[in-house]
Amino acid sequence: MSTADLPVELIRTLSMTLVITSVLAVETRRLRFAATAYAAQALLIVALLTSFARVNPSLYWWAATALLTKAILIPYFLFRFIDRTQPVEVRPLVGFGPAVVVAAALILGFFRLTHTLVELLAPCGLAREETFRTNLAVAATVFVLGLYALLTRRDAIKTVIGLCLLENGVHLSLVSLAPDLSETALFGVASEVVVTVFLLLYVIEGVYREFGTTDTLRLKELQW
Amino acid sequence: MVSIQAAAVAPAAGMPSLLPPTVFLLPIVAGFVILAGGRRHHGFCRAIALLTALAVAVLAGWMAWLTVRGLLPGSTLPGVVLTAWRDELRVDALSALVMLVIGGVGLLATLYSATYLEHQPLLDRVGVGRAERRIAIFYALLVWFLGTMSWAAVTNNIVMLYVAVEATTLTSGLLVAFYWDRRGLEAGYKYLMLLTVGITFALFGCVVIYAAGAATGQLHGAQPLLISRVREVASLIPARSALVGVSLLIVGFGMKAGLAPFHPWLPDAHAEAPTPVSVLLSGVMINVALYALARTVSIFFPALPLLTVFLVALGSFSMLLGAVMALVQDDLKRLLAYSSVSQMGYVLAGVAVGTYLGAFGGLFHLLNHALIKALLFMAAGAVIYATGIRRVSSLGGLASRMPVTSACFIIGALAIAGFPPFNGFMSKLTVYLALADSGLWWAVGIAVFTSLVTLVAFVRPAMRVFWAAPASPDPALLASREVPVALWVPMVVLAAVCLLLGIAPGLAHGLLDRAAVLIATVGG
Numbered sequence: 002m003s004t005a006d007l008p009v010e011l012i013r014t015l016s017m018t019l020v021i022t023s024v025l026a027v028e029t030r031r032l033r034f035a036a037t038a039y040a041a042q043a044l045l046i047v048a049l050l051t052s053f054a055r056v057n058p059s060l061y062w063w064a065a066t067a068l069l070t071k072a073i074l075i076p077y078f079l080f081r082f083i084d085r086t087q088p089v090e091v092r093p094l095v096g097f098g099p100a101v102v103v104a105a106a107l108i109l110g111f112f113r114l115t116h117t118l119v120e121l122l123a124p125c126g127l128a129r130e131e132t133f134r135t136n137l138a139v140a141a142t143v144f145v146l147g148l149y150a151l152l153t154r155r156d157a158i159k160t161v162i163g164l165c166l167l168e169n170g171v172h173l174s175l176v177s178l179a180p181d182l183s184e185t186a187l188f189g190v191a192s193e194v195v196v197t198v199f200l201l202l203y204v205i206e207g208v209y210r211e212f213g214t215t216d217t218l219r220l221k222e223l224q225w
Numbered sequence: 226m227v228s229i230q231a232a233a234v235a236p237a238a239g240m241p242s243l244l245p246p247t248v249f250l251l252p253i254v255a256g257f258v259i260l261a262g263g264r265r266h267h268g269f270c271r272a273i274a275l276l277t278a279l280a281v282a283v284l285a286g287w288m289a290w291l292t293v294r295g296l297l298p299g300s301t302l303p304g305v306v307l308t309a310w311r312d313e314l315r316v317d318a319l320s321a322l323v324m325l326v327i328g329g330v331g332l333l334a335t336l337y338s339a340t341y342l343e344h345q346p347l348l349d350r351v352g353v354g355r356a357e358r359r360i361a362i363f364y365a366l367l368v369w370f371l372g373t374m375s376w377a378a379v380t381n382n383i384v385m386l387y388v389a390v391e392a393t394t395l396t397s398g399l400l401v402a403f404y405w406d407r408r409g410l411e412a413g414y415k416y417l418m419l420l421t422v423g424i425t426f427a428l429f430g431c432v433v434i435y436a437a438g439a440a441t442g443q444l445h446g447a448q449p450l451l452i453s454r455v456r457e458v459a460s461l462i463p464a465r466s467a468l469v470g471v472s473l474l475i476v477g478f479g480m481k482a483g484l485a486p487f488h489p490w491l492p493d494a495h496a497e498a499p500t501p502v503s504v505l506l507s508g509v510m511i512n513v514a515l516y517a518l519a520r521t522v523s524i525f526f527p528a529l530p531l532l533t534v535f536l537v538a539l540g541s542f543s544m545l546l547g548a549v550m551a552l553v554q555d556d557l558k559r560l561l562a563y564s565s566v567s568q569m570g571y572v573l574a575g576v577a578v579g580t581y582l583g584a585f586g587g588l589f590h591l592l593n594h595a596l597i598k599a600l601l602f603m604a605a606g607a608v609i610y611a612t613g614i615r616r617v618s619s620l621g622g623l624a625s626r627m628p629v630t631s632a633c634f635i636i637g638a639l640a641i642a643g644f645p646p647f648n649g650f651m652s653k654l655t656v657y658l659a660l661a662d663s664g665l666w667w668a669v670g671i672a673v674f675t676s677l678v679t680l681v682a683f684v685r686p687a688m689r690v691f692w693a694a695p696a697s698p699d700p701a702l703l704a705s706r707e708v709p710v711a712l713w714v715p716m717v718v719l720a721a722v723c724l725l726l727g728i729a730p731g732l733a734h735g736l737l738d739r740a741a742v743l744i745a746t747v748g749g
Contacts, residue, residue: 144429151422157414164421171429178436182384183447189388190428193395197421200398204417207402207410220411 007132012052016139019045019173020112023143024104026162027150028097030090035162036079043071046169049136050176057180066191067172074195075165082158082202086209091156091216100153107145115141133177140177144170157205157215161198168194240297242307245314245379248284248324252277252372256365265357270364271339277368278328278335281375285328289321293735304739308381312451315381318739322588323378323516325736326595330508331371333715337603338367338501340711346613347499350404363403363499369396370505374513382450383431383521387424390481390517393510394420401498401506412497419490420481427477427517433470434521437462452520459524467525471532474521475539481514484573485543488566492550495562500606503558507565508599512591515569519576519587523744526579533747536577537660541671544570548678557605557615560686561598564641567675568594574672575656578663579747586655588740592733593648593726597640600719604634607712608690611705617686620702621695627707631691633716638683640723643676648726 022042029035047068054060095103116138147166154160172190175182209215255277259270288307295305307316316324341347342363348356373396377389394417402413438449441461448454459467480487491511495503526533547567554560572594575587605615607630614620624631640647643654653676660668695702707713726733 148422160418164418164425167422167425171425171432174429175432178432179384181439181446182435182450186382186384186388186450189385193388193391196395197391197417200395201414201417201421204398204402204410204413207405208414211407211410217414220414 008052009132012132015045015049016135019139020142023146023166027146032083032088032090032158036076039162040072040076053176062184063187070191070195075198078198078202090159094153107149108142111145112138112142137174137177140170140173155216155218157217161201239308240305244284244288245307245309245316249372249376251280252368256369259361259365267360270361274335274364274368278332281371282328282332285324288316289325289736292318292321313382314379316379317743318736319743320378322736322740326512327374327509330595330599334501334504337715340709341501344610366396366400377513381452383435383452384450386517387428387431391424400502401494403499408497412493415490416494423477423480426473430470430473430477437466456524464528467528471522471525478514478518483511483566483569485546485566492559492562496558504599504602507602508595511569512595515572519744523746526746533577533579537574537665537668540570540574540577541668544675545671548675551682555617557617561601561605565598571656575659578659581741581745582662583659584741584745585737586652586659589655589737590652593652596719596723597637597649600716601637603716604630607708610708612701617689620690621693624691626705629707629713633720635687636720638687642680642683646727648723651727651730
């Protein structure tokens, strides 16, 4: 089957919605809502992978793994953690107004940048096709939004969500960059994220019990 | 002094072997055995962990021997490359060198932890009731940590390299936070978060390099995943794509290796982890990360000539910053941690020159730093074990009470500062020569100056802790005595090896020579 059989419109819509869920996951201060946005993003990724799987059947495996890890396990850990600690995020370093402007600038700038310079990132023929180009641009945008969340949020749980976005960005890029990745490698990459999130939340829960907060700026025992 | 000259190496042929999978699967199985059987029996956990570490050390020694001296049937040229699982796992001399570090230091650290962890004041820090359960988990994570590091050393698959390196973070994360108090938790959170973010960059880099390798059209199917195959087609990869991939790898693996400016996790984690874990983090883990960096990035030195200069500059920055930060520390373990940042700078600067001499010096220093830093952390741990104090300014006059520990510490301090006749002198000298040989005189200047700073940074606290009169007559100081045999034997072994490699560096020549050839991609 050739890449012409891809549902281009569907992929484009899913990709754009994906970016919106990233912004919601980063910007919403109600943590349950942010976790829901993350879960929604995970489902969109599964849908995207399934659409791409028409030309590359091994992506069905990837979609199934993503469904289990990203859409079920990680949101489950997040919800369980939020219920045990606090429902609202500690005030971020930047206010809501400027945050929206920064996020919008990041999205537009980075999407355009990756979309135009895709040869730099991936000198392969596949990535030059429009659909895969969009996929890479979306992947890079989600990656940058995750990084932005990590740098500007002081709530530990928000940094975990930022980390998840970062990973989602890289995993999305695998569709265009690494179409022949073996199942073992996919399994390794996907399961590692789950373990990371689990361990991080476990430690953050310890931090919450000891420090009484999940504000990372209050972690000041160790300086220099 | 050894004559450092590349031996004529024929392209080593692969030999199918069961050693590469065994060396990392064995510890992983052992970890499950410990968890299944050892909840209530500390002796059982200890025995399994010690046996596993011993097995890894023996297997590593065997692999090193085979890669240097092994003969293929019908061949007369010594030296083989061990392969398994259709080249997914591949042990050449470079992997064997790293495995030797993992096995050797791993065994001594496990031996050390057997006594260190049972020390009552330290267990009290964990909390009554918690400690009982934690011991089994500690040993399970310890052998998993060894297993995942071994996996990173033997894999030839670039994506699996990421998976293995990230797995080392996951297995050691709870070890760093072992004490589960404010300091431990803060260090654990920073450790897990920063390293995972960093390593995600490395995954991106690995994937970009894989895609670039596949796009050359020379490799098919899963071949572009294999580092050894990508190396063959590296000259066909467009320089700009290589640059994108390499930059991501430098951020990712560089962060894991503790190179400045990506080092902020390191002093916290190394200082707050229980001492045997500090030994493994500083002596082994950051070396494994630097190995991953050297293995992947060195492929692209010929295509990106400025990359070597940039990496030497990064290494120089790291050595200087680490040494200066070590100078102002009052906490014994943080001092050692910052010194690791500095020493990894030397290793990187050596390897990044890209010539045979540079690779030889860098790898020799990697080996030496592992030995010396393990020794120093063990000696610092012995001081903490005996007195419960970590602040240099509160310690004093321990030399008469703890003669073995003080002798070991001072040997380590002189060795790390590059003082003859210890091993650090030999490897640093080789790095200086390699830098000078490539005309990077500014880097030689920084490296020599950093060595002097290191000497001051170490000798001053060593004098204070062991020879000066204590600032206040703390009862803990007066009651201190030499640590038990199981703690000082590993130190004495390491100190002896440091001296031996300083006097007779030729002992390591065979392995280092073959390993250096593998990453020396610049020059003849």
